[in-house]
Amino acid sequence: MTLTQQNGQGFLSRLRSLGLAGLALFGLAGTAMGQDTIKIGAAVSLTGNLAREGVLLRDGYAFWQDALNAAGGLKVGDKTYKVEVVYYDDESRPQTSAQLTEKLISQDKVNFIFGPYSSGIALATASISERYKVVTIAPMATADNLFARGFKYLFTNSPLSGMTAIPLIDVLDTVSPKPQTVAIVGMDDLFPNIFVEALKKRAEDKGFKVVYVGKYPKGAADLSAVVTALKAANPDVVMTSGFVQDSILLIRQMHELRFEPKLVGSAFVLNVPEVRSVLGPQAEGLVGVLYWDPSMTFTGPLVSSSADYAKAFREKFGRDPNHTSASATAAGIVLQQAVQNAGSLDNEAVRDALRNLKMETFFGPVQFDQRGANVLGPSLVIQVKNGTPVIVYPKGAAATADITYPRAAAR
Amino acid sequence: MMITRTHLALLGLVALTLAAMALPFLLDGYWLRLATTIAMFAIVTCGLNVIVGFAGYHAFGNTVFFGCGAYALSIAMNAGWSFSASLPLALLAPMLLAGLLGWPLLRLKGHYFAIATVALNLAFAELVTQAGGFTGGANGIALPLSDLAPQIAYRRIYWMMVAVLAVCIAVTWWLSRHWLGTALRALKDNESGAEVMGIDTVSAKILAWMISAAMTGLAGGIWAYWITFIEPSSAFDPLIGVKAYIMMLIGGMGTIAGPLIGALLLELFGALIWAQFLDLHRLLLGCLIVATALALPGGIVPLVRRALRPARPAR
Known part of the structure; x- marks a missing residue:
């Protein structure tokens, strides 16, 4: 009975189950290896006409990753995770960025996404992470029309343009x-x-x-x-x-x-x-x-003051931070707080935690509206x-x- | 009934298409997107192959039809048309453009035509930027989002690309046997000679460019629906045309399978490099292109054909 049924299923469905089995294997391997690491994907511009800004953005994300890991990692429920940001170069092109966002989600199995530099690129990538329901924090994509598209998983901790x-x-x-x-x-x-x-x-x-x-x-x-x-x-x-x-x-x-x-x-x-x-x-x-200057007087978790941030950043990278790098570091802090509040790595739970979040970071106060924009972002x-x-x-x-x-x- | 080479070729194409159609069940999201990109570039390269490989007219600015198709579809969809109603526009608008502009432009020869097409692409990007309003101007244009699950939505786009690619390859194959293809090859070798032989070279060239534009425009239309946001700098990106050119050279200019092989190799290689080298990938890709141009000036298809030839004389 089962045999004839299987025969009747045909080539396509057998191919399909084969593929699914393969995918499941990949998935299992991914979770087994990544058990104590939270992965965040970042396709940023390291070459092309936005390379300068892209590098500043990457440094900001890297600063957050290292600072958090040095402070012991991220506690979710009763488990403590290390964080790891996975980077790719989008060549300042939306098409490449879309491809890499897909890679981050479906191959690298990242838990969350950090956004690219510029709203034009984010407009192409946000629709992908939205379809997969992966929370994206895009500190340097602040065009008002990006947040008028009704995305439910996209947030920016900077004020809209x-x-x-x-x-x-x-x-x-x-x-x-x-x-x-x-x-x-x-x-x-x-x-x-x-x-x-x-x-x-x-x-x-x-x-x-x-x-x-x-x-x-x-x-x-x-x-x-x-x-x-x-x-x-x-x-x-x-x-x-x-x-x-x-x-x-x-x-x-x-x-x-x-x-x-x-x-x-x-x-x-x-x-x-x-x-x-x-x-x-x-x-x-x-x-x-x-958005940010080292003389700002806000305070918050992980980075206690803007002056400290500027000093630590200079020691780490050998040059001064600007508001692009500061916004990227703050994006990490916001995500970290939301994950802690949610007590889970589930994207829906973290999305809801972000919507209910009200906090201050060294970068300024944060509260998101329904669009995912930070209504308290200072300029x-x-x-x-x-x-x-x-x-x-x-x-x-x-x-x-x-x-x-x-x-x-x-x- | 005899089984002719024609039947075999058609059968091969159908089998290949069906195999390609089954791929999404085996691939994860990233590889599916890569496969879609390969199919898209293979279509654009097919389009380029018709005007460059067959007619010998170096349309460096063929990207203009890609952008034109992308914008035709996006404008129609933003006006409330459905995707299936808008897609024919991505074919017709570029075709019409090629027909109208081919009349004056295809009278230019050699470098002059190549430069004119580049200028055409730049002019169109500028025109779309300045038009504002329904084109969105420099702000770009966002397409309505469907709320389909990612697997389903992206599979559909892949299938569309593969279907269009199969048709493009069939058209190229048909062209290679049709009087139009023969006329194009004749005028590529010697245009005045072809004219003397009674070939209406102007019509042949314009027809070829219209076919080329239709293929390129369709790829642009599906791309716009896929990426959900287009702006003049991404839709009229000259790099699309340049990449297609490289793919055509790698695969083999004027061949039927060349565009697909070129797109497959260049995109796969690019993807492997991206994954491995964060800082050097552009350098490595550039080296590959230079090496290919030096080692394989005629492309892969003629090379394989030559390699296979010694096996045949027994016949």
Whole structure:
């Protein structure tokens, strides 16, 4: 009876059971070996145009892994685990990142995922981890539209990009005489576009007159047309939203064309120390925004203060951390806390624990909304004074100075 | 009825396709995704093979049809169309584009045509970025997500890719025996000579490019549905065309099985390298490509054919 039944099943189903048996074997081997290790997968950009940021992100994850293991590991229920982050290079390409995310989930059998650098790549990978129901924490994927897709397993511990634009406008309210007109320009790309929109909306809500909103293409080698248009609009304040190279070019060309508004803001670019050295005196008085600075005064588990973090990071990697690495380390701390709260490695339980989480890390307070975005994520406004960035807004989160307005014209 | 070589070839293709269709039951998620990538690149390479391998027109910018197919499908799906209703657009839109642009562009010869196609790809990426609105501009375009379980969803995509690939290989094979294929080969060797012989070279070239575009566009359409988010820089990524070119060279230009063999080798090798070398993988891949170009200028298929020949003279 059974024999004839088996014969009747045909070739395909036999192949299938063979495959399933093989898979089950793999699965068993995986759990047997990984019994006391929690694996977290991270496909980050180590080559390609996001390599710089990708390496900072990897270092942040690695810092968390080593710090937690040195502190004895992660206690879940009555069992203590070591943590291990598995890295791959996504070459700054969504297609590769998708493939590697699949590899992390179905071959390396990781328990959780740490996100890639940039929202564009995360948009491709999050749909995979979502299908497999694997919790993903993506500290450097903060585009608002990524979190509007209804993903249930995706979280970011950094503030969404729309939120980070707000303090950059609010700081203008604190100076006198209050600026009247604002111009906004940005590169035509996912993240800068969202930032430009958020700047414009906040400026209008706060009663500033937005006299010019412009875009320039990715990879533009000459921005003098943009600067000429800005100059014609003659605003008190110019806010720019771009990446490192285009922002340097824009600020230089503004200077060359003798356009000196009372204040110039440049999204996230000032975080990169090279920008300040390349611009030299032209960097003086520039304002920008960041998620994290070593002078911040938040405290939390594993890393007790931002000053300690900066010191330990420098000792470990031989260079200073920036907010990319800090956000990655904080992502690990958030995950660790959620796993502890859940008392289990089950993804659904950890997902629910993340949704109910309310905590503070050295990186700032954390509380997720239904979209998976951190509604308490702080962002700070910095200004370059005498060659070094100083926090000027908001008061209280860190040691702050007063903003210099109008900034002295660069020579 | 006699069993001819035609029957044998068809039978072989059907058997191979069925075997490929059974693969998902044996593979885990990663290998399935890799197999899907291989099938996708084999389709793109098949498309390239039609215009480069047969007609001798070096369409370096064939990626434009990949992006065009991806965007046609994504725009239609975001307008509320179902996947099956949108997929034909991923075939028709690139075909139409090739038909319209082939008229002026295929009059260019040699490097000029190659450069024009590269420019076409860049121009299209720019056009989609600037259009904004329904194309999503530089922000890209996200596709509706189905709530299928991963195994089922990704198997379906794999099967679609394999089915399309089988059709593409059949079309290439048919082309190799059809007057159009003969006309293309004639104009590849000597275009003015072919014209003198009474071949309508312009129509033949345009037809070839339309077939090439249809294949490439379909791959792009299924890819967009698979990856769920596209932007101009990923859909019109020139590297897609470059990779297909390398695959075509490895497999054998103008052959029927070449595209599949090239895609299989390059992707498998790439995957093995990724897994082993975190920092050196690009260097190693580059070395492989240089070595292949030096050692196997004609590709693998002609090499195998030559190796098999001595066994035959007994006939």
